[in-house]
Amino acid sequence: MREGYADQRVRMTQALLKTALVQLLQQNHISKVSVRALCDAAGINRSTFYLHYQSPYDLLERMKKEVAEDLVRYLGEQDVQLSKPMSQRSLQDILSYFRQKAALFRCLLGENTDFAFQRELTGIAQIMSLKSLQTFDAATKLYVETFAVAGCVNVIERWLQGGAAEEPAHMARLLIDMLFFGLGSLEGPGQ
Amino acid sequence: MREGYADQRVRMTQALLKTALVQLLQQNHISKVSVRALCDAAGINRSTFYLHYQSPYDLLERMKKEVAEDLVRYLGEQDVQLSKPMSQRSLQDILSYFRQKAALFRCLLGENTDFAFQRELTGIAQIMSLKSLQTFDAATKLYVETFAVAGCVNVIERWLQGGAAEEPAHMARLLIDMLFFGLGSLEGPGQ
């Protein structure tokens, strides 16, 4: 069940399938990715696929889960603090991480998958939930979190789709400003 | 091609199919909705379906387009001004409209469809684009719009999923505050 314990062949097979899926998702929506095409692209026998996954969806979900876990681990290592006022530095770290794995995130956040990964990220944000929100009632807190995460995730997605041209520091500053001070604080072309 | 010109039978058929799709989307992801099941649920012959649509996806896309057009028409009638500081009153109108058609929007924005409708709404917002953003460079403007629309749409989605319990006025105020003044303005349980 767990990744690290499998034998060499298994890891190879799964890696090939993951790569193939990312590749196919550049062009087709996940719903149009057939087991056949996936296995062809991976150079894997169709029977073998079923030894590991139930469907392309299943594979995609597991990839999301892995990426999410990896992200959480990274955030832990960097000791990123979403609590208290989120520092620009922390956000910048996160953005750098995203840019580093741009192809994967672009795939998982892109239009060819579904909302699920965005929800996954929302969940992460909730776990690390902003301390400053704890004074709100539950309903409001949920709305605020949703607003913040959805806004950020979608901006990040656009940033990645556009090739992540801007520097993480620049994006971090923009996000922080919008988040904490609102559009009102942005009057005029800031910089 | 256009809806209004079709004969009575056509309108009946399409209405039945739309209702059936909304129904099926309560439980299944769009990718799992087969033409067969859709036609069974609608009480329509499978051949007939292909006379009007290419696939369940196609049907869903057209529904989204219709809803979007209807929304734009409504916004026009209400003379909603997203330009200048968006008034709470305008936003409240929009939210009331959403609540009024809650079942449909919940379906179109929910987890069983894809990002497309959210993008559609982003497009609408861009057309009515906030005047106050025109001073920004193109890239920043896109990010700001993305942030604002994604945040709002996702909050609205959660609101609808939860049964739209809060009053539109309350939600409008919350959104306006988050949008223009940021999370910093929300300290403490406001009301």
Add this chain to the structure above:
DNA sequence: ATTATAATAGACGCTGTGTTGAAGAACAAC
């Protein structure tokens, strides 16, 4: 080298697809 396990090839019935042609029913227009 032995053993265990993974990957392959090929076949199976099944379900859904998209199209077709002929027959029937409902409609709009007169």
Add this chain to the structure above:
DNA sequence: GTTGTTCTTCAACACAGCGTCTATTATAAT
């Protein structure tokens, strides 16, 4: 109402992909 048109139905079609299975081969772990 009758007429001609258009829409819907029904049954059948070849075709794609699915998910499972068995026997066989290949390869990693010990």
